[in-house]
Amino acid sequence: MLDFTKKDWWKQAVVYQIYPKSFQDSNGDGIGDLPGILSRLDYLQTLGVDALWLSPVFASPQADNGYDISDYRAIDPLFGDMEDMRTLIREARRRGIVILLDLVLNHTSDQHRWFLQARQSRDNPYHDYYIWRDGEPGTPPNGMTATFGGPAWTWVPEIGQYYFHQFAPQQPDLNWANPKVRQELYEMIRAWIDEGVGGFRLDVIDQIGKDPDLEVTGNGPRLHEFLRELAASTWAGRNLVTVGEAWGADIPRARLYSAPDGSEMSMVFQFEQMVLDQGKTKWEPRPFALPALKKSIERWQQGLHGQGWNSLFWNNHDLPRIVSRWGDDGAARADSAKAWAVALHGLQGTPYIYQGEELGMTNAPYPLADYRDIESRNAYEEMRAAGKTDAEAMQALHRMARDNARTPMQWTAGENAGFTTGTPWMRVNPNHTAINAEAELADPDSVFATYRALIALRKSHPVVVEGDFTLLCPDDKQVFAYLRRGAGQLLLVAVNLSGETAEFALPVAFAGTRPLLATQGAPRPGVLRPWEGLIYCRDL
Ligand code: TEU
Numbered sequence: 001m002l003d004f005t006k007k008d009w010w011k012q013a014v015v016y017q018i019y020p021k022s023f024q025d026s027n028g029d030g031i032g033d034l035p036g037i038l039s040r041l042d043y044l045q046t047l048g049v050d051a052l053w054l055s056p057v058f059a060s061p062q063a064d065n066g067y068d069i070s071d072y073r074a075i076d077p078l079f080g081d082m083e084d085m086r087t088l089i090r091e092a093r094r095r096g097i098v099i100l101l102d103l104v105l106n107h108t109s110d111q112h113r114w115f116l117q118a119r120q121s122r123d124n125p126y127h128d129y130y131i132w133r134d135g136e137p138g139t140p141p142n143g144m145t146a147t148f149g150g151p152a153w154t155w156v157p158e159i160g161q162y163y164f165h166q167f168a169p170q171q172p173d174l175n176w177a178n179p180k181v182r183q184e185l186y187e188m189i190r191a192w193i194d195e196g197v198g199g200f201r202l203d204v205i206d207q208i209g210k211d212p213d214l215e216v217t218g219n220g221p222r223l224h225e226f227l228r229e230l231a232a233s234t235w236a237g238r239n240l241v242t243v244g245e246a247w248g249a250d251i252p253r254a255r256l257y258s259a260p261d262g263s264e265m266s267m268v269f270q271f272e273q274m275v276l277d278q279g280k281t282k283w284e285p286r287p288f289a290l291p292a293l294k295k296s297i298e299r300w301q302q303g304l305h306g307q308g309w310n311s312l313f314w315n316n317h318d319l320p321r322i323v324s325r326w327g328d329d330g331a332a333r334a335d336s337a338k339a340w341a342v343a344l345h346g347l348q349g350t351p352y353i354y355q356g357e358e359l360g361m362t363n364a365p366y367p368l369a370d371y372r373d374i375e376s377r378n379a380y381e382e383m384r385a386a387g388k389t390d391a392e393a394m395q396a397l398h399r400m401a402r403d404n405a406r407t408p409m410q411w412t413a414g415e416n417a418g419f420t421t422g423t424p425w426m427r428v429n430p431n432h433t434a435i436n437a438e439a440e441l442a443d444p445d446s447v448f449a450t451y452r453a454l455i456a457l458r459k460s461h462p463v464v465v466e467g468d469f470t471l472l473c474p475d476d477k478q479v480f481a482y483l484r485r486g487a488g489q490l491l492l493v494a495v496n497l498s499g500e501t502a503e504f505a506l507p508v509a510f511a512g513t514r515p516l517l518a519t520q521g522a523p524r525p526g527v528l529r530p531w532e533g534l535i536y537c538r539d540l
């Protein structure tokens with residue numbers, strides 16, 4: 001069990017992300033909830049994770065599944081109430097697990113009382129909590145567009161002004177330039193710290209310093225000033241873990257965000273690797289090439305070593321499933337899921353596992369009617385309007401839609417995968433009959449067992465936490481292999497990220513030694529089998 005009072009405990013931690021709507025329903029309404037999470041703590045303890053990041057469970061009209069918050073201080077009745085949250089925090093802590101809340105500080109719901117006030121008149125005391133510009137109906141202040149489609153400005157006829165929103169019109173952006181907004185948010189965060197949470201994930205935090213007049217959203221001029229003030233007013237010096245979502249982060253910026261002095265956050269999610277197979281937008285594919293991924297990982301591993309801290313992930317609630325994306329969700333599903341797990345869990349940083357990833361859950365290529373996400377629906381309309389056929393638009397969604405990640409957790413082979421006794425809010429993937437937690441817990445050779453072993457290995461081998469990084473065979477199109485050196489140990493990770501046998505000569509330093517972890521039994525000399533993953537370790 002980690003000592004959560006120790007500075008930087010999160011460097012040894014593994015975080016598990018829960019999408020509460022789809023994790024476990026406890027009352028048969030078809031929607032996952034806090035008592036459901038509580039009932040699965042034993043499972044999470046068995047896996048060995050140290051922290052649970054819950055996607056937002058605050059009061060929300062659910063226009064964007066909780067990323068539109070109408071009250072930061074209340075739990076949405078869909079998920080339970082404040083007492084359920086307190087119980088969860090307490091019971092998780094008893095098992096050596098802390099709860100991380102997902103703070104959406106860039107915007108609120110349009111149903112938040114601040115916005116309901118703000119839109120009443122130009123001289124309402126809350127008006128300046130949001131971003132307004134004068135204009136004429138039909139002629140927005142500028143051409144900025146919203147992430148979920150359409151313009152980033154919505155007209156309010158009653159007061160003759162536009163408000164700014166980077167996401168849906170139901171998600172108006174807060175005006176961080178207003179010190180009152182900042183103080184309200186800090187006070188709210190302090191109240192959650194007092195409830196005993198272990199930290200926070202900060203939604204689109206690189207956008208709070210925006211300047212809509214300059215058409216700047218990410219990395220705005222006052223971003224780091226605001227972040228330092230936020231940290232100093234809330235979590236600084238309190239041994240919490242904080243991870244900011246920052247699509248616009250490069251290595252120099254990530255060094256600022258995750259500066260070892262704790263002046264901003266513990267770490268950020270950066271997306272350099274996640275956009276390698278994307279063209280102009282996520283709906284347009286670009287061929288994926290392993291050498292480019294390896295090069296990018298090398299830069300980040302070396303760029304933050306001793307100067308910041310990496311977060312490590314292949315999946316989250318916005319991304320397609322890794323086995324379907326870069327692995328093989330057919331015959332080699334389990335092997336490829338293990339291969340990607342080994343590739344990630346040997347790196348320096350804090351690993352994040354997204355619910356179901358530890359089972360090798362796959363994408364869900366459903367008809368549009370079974371998709372629920374506002375982004376998918378709008379994107380479909382936009383693709384059709386741009387001249388794409390139904391088949392083309394659906395192919396793009398099947399590949400990249402966020403819905404792929406949001407299908408209910410697959411607990412059993414039984415009805416609704418054991419997720420609910422009612423009608424699930426989103427269709428359960430029919431492959432739950434073969435892919436589910438119950439089956440994997442009983443199988444010592446499952447994807448789950450590999451994740452569990454990798455988490456344990458991070459705890460038992462300090463080199464995984466502390467070591468530096470050297471990339472081997474950078475140009476190899478099949479093999480991802482690297483060395484980690486530190487804490488008196490040398491670690492070798494070698495993974496075949498392809499479906500064909502690959503040549504691989506074991507470095508002489510490991511000649512005659514046996515692997516610490518092998519995903520397909522005893523290794524074969526000179527080669528890696530399709531999707532095979534190996535980890536070796538020796539003392540220096
Ligand atoms: O995501 C930020 C973001 O840029 C999203 O638009 C997302 O990456 C999208 O899928 C890209 O196509 C965060 C949350 O993670 C996401 O779930 C929210 O919808 C979004 O912020 C708004 O709060």
Ligand code: CA
Pocket residue numbers: 025026027028029030031032033078
């Ligand atoms: Ca429920």
